[in-house]
Amino acid sequence: MPLDLTPKIIDQLLDSLVEKGWFEWPNAVTDELCLNLLTEVEKHDSEGELQRAGIGRGKALQLNKEVRQDSIYWLNGKSSIQQTYLKQMAEIQFQLNRALFLGLLEYESHFALYKEGGFYKKHLDSFRGHANRVVTTVLYLNPNWQDEWGGELVIYNEKSTETLATITPQMGKLVIFMSEEIPHEVLPTKQPRVSVTGWFRCNASIAGNIDPAL
Ligand code: OGA
Ligand code: MN
Numbered sequence: 001m002p003l004d005l006t007p008k009i010i011d012q013l014l015d016s017l018v019e020k021g022w023f024e025w026p027n028a029v030t031d032e033l034c035l036n037l038l039t040e041v042e043k044h045d046s047e048g049e050l051q052r053a054g055i056g057r058g059k060a061l062q063l064n065k066e067v068r069q070d071s072i073y074w075l076n077g078k079s080s081i082q083q084t085y086l087k088q089m090a091e092i093q094f095q096l097n098r099a100l101f102l103g104l105l106e107y108e109s110h111f112a113l114y115k116e117g118g119f120y121k122k123h124l125d126s127f128r129g130h131a132n133r134v135v136t137t138v139l140y141l142n143p144n145w146q147d148e149w150g151g152e153l154v155i156y157n158e159k160s161t162e163t164l165a166t167i168t169p170q171m172g173k174l175v176i177f178m179s180e181e182i183p184h185e186v187l188p189t190k191q192p193r194v195s196v197t198g199w200f201r202c203n204a205s206i207a208g209n210i211d212p213a214l
Contacts, residue, residue, distance in 0.1 A: 003028060003088045005095065013092075013176065014099050017135075022155055022177035024167055029088065029139055034171045036081045038141040041111040041194055044073045050113060069118040070186075072110040075196070085196065089137060092176070093200055102134055102202065109137070109198030114151065118193065120186040122156065125199060126179035133179040133199040140169040141194040151189030155182055169193055 009025070016023035044050055050071035054064070075082050089107050096102050114120075126133035138153065145151075145168055155165040158181050167175060169189075177184070179199060186193075 028174035104200035122185040
């Protein structure tokens, strides 16, 4: 089933991104696709294929347990489940380019698993001027998430410590935000917490160097 990209929801998404820099979209993706994605990441986990997430890329990659405690698996588009998901993100990319002229060229994404106690301290996904990651997407895959389990995504004001939103990682919810503008954090979770995080990029590389060290 495709994303329910009605003109109304597209307008809401675009207005919200322009005015606030972020958009919370509950039930964006069907339970069926979310459960299939969840099954896929659980299989990769049971086969030991997840890797500890780091900060930065390439030579600058650092494993820093103080900042970030999740394990990831990069999507490679090989399974039909992934292809269905990637097609839906391509629809969003098309709408963002059509209306906002963002010039998004690429989409990269990974599954992320936060085990009990996992968190990701306040950060930005991209640094202004480096023009690599432009728009972030996070799709949650957790059925029947309970408030007392924590694991919320907190969105902060760009210029102060004010909290703008505290978002539960409920299955099917898609959060979309401007990667360079929106500081955010994942609060410690009491239950395993699974998501697909992705980034639309406006360049594949700078001087042939993919994601140069920041
Ligand atoms: C990230 C991130 C947020 C979330 O992977 O960079 O901030 O809610 N994820 O999982
Ligand atoms: Mn992030």
